[in-house]
Amino acid sequence: MPSTPSPPCTRRAPDAGAEAAIEVGGLGKRFGRVTALDGVDLTVPRGTVHGLLGHNGAGKSTLVGVLATLVRPTRGTVRVAGHDALRHPERVRRRIALTGQRTTLDLTMSGRGNLLMTARLLGAGRRAARTRAGELLDAFGLAAAADRPARTYSGGMLRRLDLAMTLVRRSDVVFLDEPGTGLDPASRLDMWDMVRHLTDLGTTVLLTTQHLEEADRLADVVTVLADGRIVATGAPEDLKRRIGRRSATAELATAEDTATAVRALAGAGLRPDGDHERRTVTVALDHDEDLAAVVRALDAAEVRPTRLTLSEPGLDQVYLALTGHRRTEAR
Ligand SMILES: Nc1ncnc2c1ncn2[C@@H]1O[C@H](COP(=O)(O)OP(=O)(O)OP(=O)(O)O)[C@@H](O)[C@H]1O
Numbered sequence: 001m002p003s004t005p006s007p008p009c010t011r012r013a014p015d016a017g018a019e020a021a022i023e024v025g026g027l028g029k030r031f032g033r034v035t036a037l038d039g040v041d042l043t044v045p046r047g048t049v050h051g052l053l054g055h056n057g058a059g060k061s062t063l064v065g066v067l068a069t070l071v072r073p074t075r076g077t078v079r080v081a082g083h084d085a086l087r088h089p090e091r092v093r094r095r096i097a098l099t100g101q102r103t104t105l106d107l108t109m110s111g112r113g114n115l116l117m118t119a120r121l122l123g124a125g126r127r128a129a130r131t132r133a134g135e136l137l138d139a140f141g142l143a144a145a146a147d148r149p150a151r152t153y154s155g156g157m158l159r160r161l162d163l164a165m166t167l168v169r170r171s172d173v174v175f176l177d178e179p180g181t182g183l184d185p186a187s188r189l190d191m192w193d194m195v196r197h198l199t200d201l202g203t204t205v206l207l208t209t210q211h212l213e214e215a216d217r218l219a220d221v222v223t224v225l226a227d228g229r230i231v232a233t234g235a236p237e238d239l240k241r242r243i244g245r246r247s248a249t250a251e252l253a254t255a256e257d258t259a260t261a262v263r264a265l266a267g268a269g270l271r272p273d274g275d276h277e278r279r280t281v282t283v284a285l286d287h288d289e290d291l292a293a294v295v296r297a298l299d300a301a302e303v304r305p306t307r308l309t310l311s312e313p314g315l316d317q318v319y320l321a322l323t324g325h326r327r328t329e330a331r
Helices: 060-067 089-093 111-121 126-139 155-166 185-200 212-218 236-243 255-267 290-300 315-323
Strands: 022-031 034-044 049-054 075-080 096-099 173-177 204-208 221-226 229-234 246-251 272-275 280-285 307-311
Touching (some): 022 060, 060 173, 246 290, 255 280, 255 290
Parallel strands (some): 173 204
Antiparallel strands (some): 272 280
16 A cells, blocks of 8 residues: 555646647558547646546557557647657657556565665666655555565465566556456455555556556546547546436336336336346436426336335446447456
C-alpha cells in the first residue's frame, strides 16, 4: 500500500491553465492498406488518469506506440509532456514510462536490489539510487519485504514491484497496460489505489484496458476507440448518463405470467424484452415516467412479479452501444 493512499475513486477536474500532458491532433496511421488510426484528436490534462478503451484491433496499441515515440504516424501532430514527439522523440522518451504486462525483474535479487540496479543503470549516484529505491518501496507497500528475493513475492507484490521499476526515473506521463490483470480482487484494489497515487504526485496516466470496471474505477476521462476513430470521450459517469440506459427487470413465477407481462407492457407502449426460459422481462426506462408505467401495466394485468430490480447503466452497456462489440475479458 502507498504510504499515503488516495481514495480509489477520486475524480480530478482538469487544470484548464496548465499545458496538457498529451495533445494529439488529426492523427493518422496506416500500415500498408490497414488504417490503424484515422483522425484522432485527444487532449489529456496533466495529473489525470485517462482510460483508452476499444475492441481488439481498434488502434489502442498503435496510439500508445505513437505517444511513446515507438510508432511514427502517417499524419497529425503529437505533443507529450510538453515536447513535440515527432521532432524531438528523445526529449519525450526522457519524460515517459511504459509498462506492459511483462516483467523485467530479476527474481533472484531482492525488490530493493532490482530497484537499485535500475536506478544505477539510469545513471543515478549510489546515494540517490538508495533514496529513490527506499521511496518506491515505501510507496508501493514493499518496505517489509524489500530485502527478500523477489521470487518469494506474491503475484500482487511482483506487479507492484514491476510498476515501481518503471517509476525509478520520475516520469511525467506513464502508459499502463491493464494494471489490474492477473491480480486477485484485493490486490487489484491495492493496485488501483497505487495508480491513483501516481496522479497525487503530478504524474499523468494513460491506461489501456479491456476491463471496463478498471476504467470505470480509475479513469477521470475515458476515450472509446473503434476502427481507428474516437467514438466517444467523457467522464465515465457522463458517458453512462448520455449513452447508457436504465432498465427494470421483473421476475415472474410462471411462463404464463411472463407471456402476460410481455403483452401488458407492450400494450402500455413500452418495449419489453422477455426471456421465457428465465421467466424475466426487462424494460428499458427511456423516460422518467416509465417505471411507474411498468408497475401500472403489470398491476392492471394482475401479474405479480416475484422480484422487480432496477439497473443503472454500466460502462459495459455504453461500450457495447458505441462499438457494437462485446468486451473480451482476458482475466
Ligand atoms: N505493424 C503492423 N503492421 C500491420 N498492421 C498493423 C501493425 N500494427 C497494427 N496493425 C493493424 O492496425 C490495427 C490496429 O491495431 P492495434 O494493435 O493498434 O489495435 P489494439 O486496439 O491495440 O488491439 P488489441 O486490443 O488487440 O491489442 C489492426 O488492424 C492491426 O492489425
